[in-house]
Amino acid sequence: MTYAIIETGGKQIKVEAGRFYDIELLSTEPDEKVTIDAVLLVQHEGEVSIGQPRVAGATVEGRVMRHFRGRKVLVYKMKPKKKTRKKRGHRQETTRLLINSINLKGEVLVYEEAPITPESPNTMDSIPEETVAGE
Numbered sequence: 629m630t631y632a633i634i635e636t637g638g639k640q641i642k643v644e645a646g647r648f649y650d651i652e653l654l655s656t657e658p659d660e661k662v663t664i665d666a667v668l669l670v671q672h673e674g675e676v677s678i679g680q681p682r683v684a685g686a687t688v689e690g691r692v693m694r695h696f697r698g699r700k701v702l703v704y705k706m707k708p709k710k711k712t713r714k715k716r717g718h719r720q721e722t723t724r725l726l727i728n729s730i731n732l733k734g735e736v737l738v739y740e741e742a743p744i745t746p747e748s749p750n751t752m753d754s755i756p757e758e759t760v761a762g763e
Contacts, residue, residue: 630673630738632730634688635666643727646740648693653721656692662725664688670730672737685733693724 631644637652656662667686670677677683697719705714729739 630730631671632667632688633669634664635668636664640668643688645727645730645738648724648726650722650724653695654692654723658692658694660692662690662692670732677732687731688727689729690725690727693726695723698722
């Protein structure tokens with residue numbers, strides 16, 4: 629199993645090729661390719677490359693699937709016996725990134741091109757016909 633630990637949006641994330649991850653908002657358009665150079669660790673077939681602070685020549689390539697807003701986080705502050713209450717909400721802007729490949733010193737360690745399918749809403753079109761006819 630090949631994986632890398634990258635730094636994006638002030639957070640460190642363990643990524644594998646062919647999977648998607650929700651990260652802080654990137655200033656790119658959907659279906660655009662992104663290269664991340666802030667690779668802190670690469671593990672490939674038992675060999676571990678650790679950077680100080682980053683691995684030289686290591687990159688992670690991916691494609692932006694979509695941008696969306698996360699779930700609402702409620703912040704409720706109350707002071708007892710003072711009739712003071714504050715209720716605030718926050719939704720974080722998020723980017724869904726599909727990891728295509730992990731590269732080390734110009735060599736592609738793992739590459740997986742997964743097709744992007746549009747996320748269909750919960751409609752009858754997404755259910756197979758034999759399931760609908762059987763009801």
